[in-house]
Structure formats: C-alpha cells, structure tokens
Amino acid sequence: MRPKFVVGGAVIAAALAYMIYAGVTQSAVYFVTPAELRAAAVAGKAYRLGGMVQPGSLRWEPRALDLSFTLGDGTATVPVRHKGTPPDLFGEGRGAVVEGTWSADGYFRASLILAKHSEEYKAPHGPSQAGYKELIRTLKGDGR
Amino acid sequence: MIPELGYGAAIVALGLALWGAVAAALGERTGRPALLLSAQHAAVGVFVLVTACFALLTYAFLTFDFSVRYVATNTNLGTPFYYRITGVWGALEGSIILWTWMLALYTLIVILRHRESARELYPWVLTVMLGVLAFFLLVITVAAPPFARLSPVPADGRGLNPLLEDTGMITHPVALYLGFTGLTVPFAFAMAALCTGRVGDAWITMTRRWTIVAWYFLSLGLLIGGWWSYHVLGWGGYWAWDPVENAAFMPWLTATAFLHSVMIQERRRMLKLWNLALVILTFGLTLFGTFLTRSGVIASVHAFTQGTIGAFFLSFLALVMLSALGLLAWRWEALSAQGALDSVVSRESVFLLNNVMLVAAAFTVFFGTVFPLLSEALRGVKVSVGAPFFNQVNVPLFLGLIFLMGVGPLIAWRRATVDNLRRNFLGPVLTGVAAATFFFALGVRSALAVLTLALTVFVAATIALDFARATRARARLGEPLLPAMGGLLRRHNRRYGGFVVHLGILIIAVGVTGSQAWSVQTETTLDRGQSAALAGYRVRFEDLTASEESNHFKVAGTFTVSDGRVLGVLRPAKKFYPQEQSPIAYVDYRLGLREDIYLVLGDFARDGSRATVKFQVNRLVSWIWIGGLVLTAGAGLAILPETKRTA
Numbered sequence: 065m066r067p068k069f070v071v072g073g074a075v076i077a078a079a080l081a082y083m084i085y086a087g088v089t090q091s092a093v094y095f096v097t098p099a100e101l102r103a104a105a106v107a108g109k110a111y112r113l114g115g116m117v118q119p120g121s122l123r124w125e126p127r128a129l130d131l132s133f134t135l136g137d138g139t140a141t142v143p144v145r146h147k148g149t150p151p152d153l154f155g156e157g158r159g160a161v162v163e164g165t166w167s168a169d170g171y172f173r174a175s176l177i178l179a180k181h182s183e184e185y186k187a188p189h190g191p192s193q194a195g196y197k198e199l200i201r202t203l204k205g206d207g208r
Numbered sequence: 209m210i211p212e213l214g215y216g217a218a219i220v221a222l223g224l225a226l227w228g229a230v231a232a233a234l235g236e237r238t239g240r241p242a243l244l245l246s247a248q249h250a251a252v253g254v255f256v257l258v259t260a261c262f263a264l265l266t267y268a269f270l271t272f273d274f275s276v277r278y279v280a281t282n283t284n285l286g287t288p289f290y291y292r293i294t295g296v297w298g299a300l301e302g303s304i305i306l307w308t309w310m311l312a313l314y315t316l317i318v319i320l321r322h323r324e325s326a327r328e329l330y331p332w333v334l335t336v337m338l339g340v341l342a343f344f345l346l347v348i349t350v351a352a353p354p355f356a357r358l359s360p361v362p363a364d365g366r367g368l369n370p371l372l373e374d375t376g377m378i379t380h381p382v383a384l385y386l387g388f389t390g391l392t393v394p395f396a397f398a399m400a401a402l403c404t405g406r407v408g409d410a411w412i413t414m415t416r417r418w419t420i421v422a423w424y425f426l427s428l429g430l431l432i433g434g435w436w437s438y439h440v441l442g443w444g445g446y447w448a449w450d451p452v453e454n455a456a457f458m459p460w461l462t463a464t465a466f467l468h469s470v471m472i473q474e475r476r477r478m479l480k481l482w483n484l485a486l487v488i489l490t491f492g493l494t495l496f497g498t499f500l501t502r503s504g505v506i507a508s509v510h511a512f513t514q515g516t517i518g519a520f521f522l523s524f525l526a527l528v529m530l531s532a533l534g535l536l537a538w539r540w541e542a543l544s545a546q547g548a549l550d551s552v553v554s555r556e557s558v559f560l561l562n563n564v565m566l567v568a569a570a571f572t573v574f575f576g577t578v579f580p581l582l583s584e585a586l587r588g589v590k591v592s593v594g595a596p597f598f599n600q601v602n603v604p605l606f607l608g609l610i611f612l613m614g615v616g617p618l619i620a621w622r623r624a625t626v627d628n629l630r631r632n633f634l635g636p637v638l639t640g641v642a643a644a645t646f647f648f649a650l651g652v653r654s655a656l657a658v659l660t661l662a663l664t665v666f667v668a669a670t671i672a673l674d675f676a677r678a679t680r681a682r683a684r685l686g687e688p689l690l691p692a693m694g695g696l697l698r699r700h701n702r703r704y705g706g707f708v709v710h711l712g713i714l715i716i717a718v719g720v721t722g723s724q725a726w727s728v729q730t731e732t733t734l735d736r737g738q739s740a741a742l743a744g745y746r747v748r749f750e751d752l753t754a755s756e757e758s759n760h761f762k763v764a765g766t767f768t769v770s771d772g773r774v775l776g777v778l779r780p781a782k783k784f785y786p787q788e789q790s791p792i793a794y795v796d797y798r799l800g801l802r803e804d805i806y807l808v809l810g811d812f813a814r815d816g817s818r819a820t821v822k823f824q825v826n827r828l829v830s831w832i833w834i835g836g837l838v839l840t841a842g843a844g845l846a847i848l849p850e851t852k853r854t855a
Contacts (some may be wrong), residue, residue, distance in 0.1 A: 068552055073564070080568050084575060091597040095580070095590035111591065126733040126820050128810055148731055149820050151808030152782075153790045163594075167708045 093163060099140040105166040113142065113172060114161040122156050135160065136170075157207040211276050211355035214264040218355075221257035224250040224845025225342035230333045236331035237406075247334055248319055254341055255312040262309050263492060265354055266296050274365050275357035278302060284367035286759030293379045295368045299352035300502060300517070303381060308344040310389040317339065319392060324413055325855040332400030333393075340392055343524050367759065376436035384429030388494045390422025391463060396493035398484050400490035402535035406479055412470050417847055419467055426460050431836035442793040442808045444729065444824045449598040454577045456498030458570045459654040461566045465566035468616075472559050475621065481536070481543040482700060493523045493570070501578065502662045508613045551623035558616045565605050565612070572601045603656070604648070607663060610717060613710050614667035617703075618674060635673060636728070640666030640785050642651050655724045664714045671707050698847065705846025715831050722828025729824035731810070736817055743825040744827065745805060746770050747778075752816035760785045765819045769798060780809040780821070805826045 092108045101113055104143060115135035121134045131146040144162055154160060162174035228250030235243030263396040269292045274280040278301045297306040322330055394415040401411040434446035447453060466486040472479050472828050499521035549556055576593050583591040618632040643665035648659050682692035697704045730738045739748035750766040764781035767775060781794040798805040803825050810820035
C-alpha cells in the first residue's frame with residue numbers, strides 16, 4: 065500500500081503548488097509610490113498605490129458618482145479617478161491607498177480606495193465641535 | 209494608587225508563575241510532592257492576582273482615571289457605561305490582560321480536574337501552563353503595561369474606537385480569546401506527554417473535550433467577527449481575508465484537523481507523531497497570529513500597530529517551536545506508529561486526506577498572509593495577494609473537504625468493500641446528482657454554485673441516512689420514534705454532535721455560495737423623494753435628520769423600502785465622533801431568509817436635499833448566521849460528558 069500513498073501525497077502536493085503558483089501570478093498586486101509608478105507604469109497591471117491626497121485636487125461629483133484627486137509622495141504626483149463615494153476617513157491632506165490599474169490615457173483607475181487611519185491623538189473638544197453644531201442647525205433649519 | 213497596585217500585582221504574579229513552573233518540574237523530577245503542591249498554590253495565586261489586575265483596570269475605566277494612559281486613550285467622559293467595560297479589552301494592553309486572565313482560569317480548571325486523574329502528566333502540564341502564563345505576564349509588566357501613567361493628566365480621554373462601540377465587541381474578543389487560550393491546554397498535555405515519554409493515548413483522551421471546548425469558542429469568535437464585519441463595517445461582506453482574520457482562521461483549520469485525527473489514534477493507534485505535531489503547530493499559530501497582528505509587520509484594516517511587542521512574541525514563538533520540535537525529535541523512536549493503513553478506500557485514509565487538506569488550507573492562508581514579507585525579503589518588491597488568491601486556492605480545498613465530510617463518517621474502517629460503498633453512498637450520490645439537475649433546471653448557471661449545492665445535498669443525505677438507520681434500529685427495539693432520536697443524540701453525543709456541526713458547516717456553505725453568486729449592489733445619488741430600484745426593490749429617499757448623541761453627532765437618512773407594498777423604513781447614518789477626523793458609517797438593513805436589504809449612507813448635501821447611498825441586496829447571508837448557530841449547538845452537544853455505555 066505504501067507506494068500508493070506516496071504517489072497520492074505527491075499528486076496532492078503538486079496540485080497545491082500549482083494552485084498557489086497560479087493564484088499568486090493572477091492576483092499579485094504591486095505596492096508602489098507615485099514616483100515608482102511614474103517611473104515604470106505598465107498599463108493593465110494591478111497596483112496598490114499609496115500617497116497623500118494633494119490639497120486642492122479633490123473633485124467629487126455626486127450625481128455622476130465621479131471622484132477624482134491627485135496622489136503625491138513629495139516627488140511625483142499621479143491623477144486618480146474612481147467611481148463611487150469617497151470612503152470615511154478620506155480627505156485632502158491625508159494618506160490614502162488605492163487599488164486599481166494604470167490607464168493608457170494617463171491616469172490611475174482606482175477600483176478600491178482604502179483611507180489610512182491616523183494614530184495621532186486629537187483633543188476631543190476642538191474646533192470641529194462648532195462645525196458639527198453648525199451642521200445640525202443647517203439640517204434642522206433651512207433645509208426643510 | 210490603583211495603577212501601582214495593578215502593576216505590583218502583575219509583577220508578583222510573574223514571580224509566582226515562574227516559581228510555579230520551575231517547582232512543578234522539580235517536583236516531578238525529584239518526586240517531592242511538597243514542591244508540586246507549592247506550584248499548585250502559585251497557580252492559584254496567579255489567578256487571584258490577574259483577576260485583581262483585571263478588576264483594577266476595569267475600576268480605572270469606570271472612574272475615568274485618565275492618569276492611566278490606556279484609560280485615557282480608550283475612553284472619554286461621553287463613553288456609555290456599557291462600553292466603558294468592554295473598552296477594557298478594546299485595545300492591546302487590556303486584551304492581553306483578558307487573555308492572561310482566561311489562561312489563568314483554564315489553569316485553575318486543569319488543576320481542579322486533572323490533579324488526581326492525570327498524576328503522571330499533571331506536573332509537566334502545570335509547568336507548561338505556568339510557563340505560558342509567565343510569558344504573558346512578562347508582556348503585561350514590560351512590553352505593554354496597561355497601568356502606565358500619563359502625564360500631564362488630560363481633562364478628558366480620547367475615547368474608544370467608534371467601530372468598537374457595538375455589542376459584538378463584548379462577545380467577539382471574549383469568545384476568540386477563550387478559543388485561543390483554550391488551545392494551550394491540549395498543547396500543555398502534549399508537551400507533558402513528550403517530557404514523560406508517555407506518548408500513548410492518555411493525553412489524547414484527557415484533552416479531547418478541552419480541544420472541543422477551545423474549538424467551540426474559536427468558531428464562535430470567528431462567526432461573531434463575521435457578523436460584526438457585516439453589520440458595522442458597511443462594506444456588505446463578512447470575510448475579507450484580512451491578516452487579522454487569517455490569524456484566527458489558521459489555528460481554527462489546524463485545530464479542526466486535530467479534532468479529526470485524534471479519532472484515528474483512539475481507534476487505530478496511528479498518527480501519534482502527526483497528532484503531537486498538529487497540536488504544536490496549532491499553538492504556534494495562535495502565537496504567530498498575535499505576533500502578526502500586534503507587531504504591525506503586515507498592514508491590516510484592524511491596524512493596532514505597536515512597537516516592541518512583536519519582538520516579544522516572535523522570540524517566545526521561536527522558543528516554543530524549538531523546544532517542542534526538540535522534544536519531538538528526542539521521542540522519535542517511541543512515536544513510530546504501530547498501526548498501518550490497510551487500504552486507500554477506508555475511513556483512515558479519508559480522515560488522513562481531510563487532515564492533509566485542512567493543513568494545506570492553513571498553509572495557503574499562511575503563505576498568502578506573509579507573502580508581502582516574503583517578496584520584499586527575497587525580491588525587494590512589495591507584492592501582496594488579495595482575496596482573489598485566497599478564494600482561488602481555498603475554494604477547491606473547501607469543496608474537497610465538504611465531499612470528504614460526507615464520505616468520512618460512513619465509510620468502513622480498514623478496508624471498504626464495494627458492498628459497503630453501495631449500501632452507504634448510492635442513495636446520497638443519486639440525491640446529490642438529482643439536486644444538481646434540479647438547481648440547473650431552476651436556472652442556476654454558475655458551475656461553482658451548482659457543484660457546491662450538489663455536494664451540500666450529498667453530505668446532508670449521508671447524515672440523514674445514518675440518522676434514519678440508527679433511529680430505526682432503536683425503534684425496532686420497541687422505543688417510540690422521538691425518544692429514540694433523543695436517546696441517540698444523548699448516548700452518542702460525540703458522533704451526533706459532530707454530525708450537527710457538519711450540518712452547520714453545510715448551511716454556512718450554502719450562505720457563502722449564495723451571497724457570492726447572487727448578491728447585487730448599486731450606488732446612486734438621490735434627491736429627496738426620488739427612489740432607486742434594484743432586484744425588485746425600491747428605496748425612496750425621504751428625509752435627512754441630525755441628532756446629538758451622548759458622545760457623537762449623527763446624521764441619518766430616512767429611506768422607505770418597498771417591493772410594491774411598503775416593507776419598512778431604513779435609517780443608515782453617518783456618525784461624527786469629535787475625537788475622530790472623519791465620520792463613521794452606520795449601516796441599516798432588513799434581514800431576511802432569502803435576502804437582506806442593506807443600505808449605507810455615503811455622501812449627503814448639507815441642506816438635506818440630496819443623499820448618495822449604497823444599496824445592496826445580499827442573498828442568503830442569514831444562512832451563514834443560522835449555520836453558525838447550528839454549528840455551535842453541535843459543538844455544545846459534543847462537549848457534554850459522555851454517558852456510560854450500558855449494553
């Protein structure tokens with residue numbers, strides 16, 4: 065019986081190795097910075113691009129669900145387009161990681177946006193409080 | 209004063225744990241019962257002291273003692289009472305205390321249950337348990353001290369991570385940690401077996417129920433984690449192959465393998481070495497998972513990045529693995545198996561194959577999780593593999609496992625005859641084929657979905673067949689039908705508990721298949737009064753309201769859901785926590801057996817005239833939670849003490 069089990073084990077191991085190999089080659093995503101992407105962008109390849117959302121670059125068109133912004137790392141910038149609402153924790157001047165592909169038309173087409181949590185300590189009752197009160201007032205008052 | 213007391217208690221507990229670990233081992237070597245007794249007392253002392261630590265930290269949370277750094281970062285004056293308690297284990301330091309407390313509790317139970325019944329193994333078990341406790345106490349006192357002071361003392365704290373303000377936060381970590389720490393017990397018994405050279409079946413018999421208990425909690429923790437992800441995170445999913453999820457899933461896979469392989473050792477005296485290796489691997493994976501998630505080497509959405517603690521866990525992991533593998537090598541001779549496999553077509557082979565597949569799944573999850581580290585170390589490029597990798601590699605393995613789930617419990621030991629196969633499997637296979645035809649005729653065109661559903665029906669048919677036969681056998685002896693069924697479940701609770709767990713897995717498989725294959729979603733911007741349609745449902749945007757809650761502001765949309773007639777109102781919201789930089793989504797949903805309607809509020813106009821909403825119809829997801837309940841009920845049945853077999 066021994067040889068049968070050895071052969072069976074080898075077949076399973078080979079199948080597993082092949083599945084892992086195929087899985088890796090098909091779903092590998094490369095982590096790049098804007099500078100690295102600018103240096104050697106391959107259209108159609110899957111990237112995960114990380115950088116800072118450049119101040120003044122954020123455009124959000126709710127009717128068409130078009131989101132566009134620029135990610136930068138200090139040396140280079142990359143224009144990014146996305147279909148969908150900006151996620152929580154996303155905003156200008158903050159870090160973000162986007163997943164998607166480089167389009168031949170010269171922009172990054174993001175299929176997924178991951179906003180980065182900042183660990184920094186913030187005073188809980190800062191100026192933002194006033195902003196929320198204002199928001200509540202607007203929603204309760206004029207909007208109706 | 210309170211924090212210093214807590215810190216002092218942890219240091220004394222560390223000393224006691226170290227002493228107890230050494231004393232128990234010395235007691236065993238020298239045969240002096242006084243030393244063993246002293247170790248026992250030390251273990252009780254550790255439990256009392258860790259309980260005190262836990263109570264003191266809770267007290268600091270309840271009294272808003274912001275001079276304690278951990279309290280100041282995880283609570284604030286607005287945090288409701290309930291979340292001030294769960295906040296105790298809301299971040300790293302406190303969760304290590306919870307973990308240590310559970311480990312101390314398990315040690316206490318081991319002492320109570322096994323000091324008489326396992327005389328030979330017991331001293332070493334105590335040594336290992338106390339040794340592991342000492343490590344965690346070292347983390348508490350040095351690497352992640354929960355009682356560290358903060359100066360200057362802030363007027364208010366930062367507050368708990370808003371995502372953790374959920375009922376799932378009390379149960380999810382508690383269940384998960386009870387599972388993780390519970391796995392220390394079989395590991396300790398395995399080490400004791402290796403130390404004493406009693407590598408026979410005694411340690412397996414004694415830890416059988418312990419392993420099921422740990423597995424039960426680990427499963428529960430994973431399921432609640434999925435539920436939390438589904439109803440809090442607002443992405444409409446329950447499992448993302450995130451490193452933190454994987455960290456809990458890997459030991460679950462190997463523990464599942466272990467639960468099955470011990471049956472082979474009990475029955476056929478085989479796989480001794482394999483069982484020991486599996487337990488060591490499982491325990492190692494619990495430590496590795498903690499290292500992975502707490503060290504910040506791998507980016508994760510859970511993101512509790514911390515500094516030095518990773519080095520602590522990695523060193524301890526290395527120590528544990530080296531000593532365990534060293535012991536294995538030392539006892540190599542005694543471990544060579546006595547039984548041998550007779551035939552490829554036998555229950556032993558099927559169980560072996562099940563083990564190979566479970567370990568293979570654990571390996572692929574491990575490989576995918578550490579892949580970014582590997583590629584960076586070997587090739588210098590940061591490459592990650594995402595959910596597609598895990599799905600692609602694991603789906604065939606899981607389908608194989610489901611198939612084996614049907615074959616394993618019914619196929620004959622040693623060598624299955626053609627007659628045995630026909631008697632047990634002809635009906636179920638035909639039922640499975642019929643199911644495949646039925647689903648295809650119903651219009652299911654995804655090959656994967658048809659295959660999964662057919663396999664599920666096949667396995668369910670084997671379970672039904674077995675249960676019907678056994679009931680009929682009892683009924684023939686004159687028992688009425690229902691008591692016969694009940695008696696069967698109670699008398700053979702391990703076997704039928706296992707079957708119920710299998711049923712739970714099948715139901716989960718149906719839920720996963722359905723949600724993957726048939727869920728639909730859309731994202732759209734609506735003006736007030738406007739509606740969006742999806743899969744026969746209409747969602748109408750009625751209104752936007754704002755309110756002030758105890759510790760946050762909330763902007764909620766009002767949406768009417770209808771499918772011709774009005775079904776209800778959903779109020780997805782955005783919550784603005786002052787201590788957070790941006791809002792947190794609050795999902796609203798309408799659960800159903802067939803499908804869930806799931807709404808996430810995206811963007812909105814400040815005057816309330818317009819809202820962007822993500823609208824999902826998630827199919828069969830509820831069956832995942834139902835299957836989870838069935839699974840835990842089955843595990844609970846299997847945990848019950850076995851009744852004496854009276855002929």
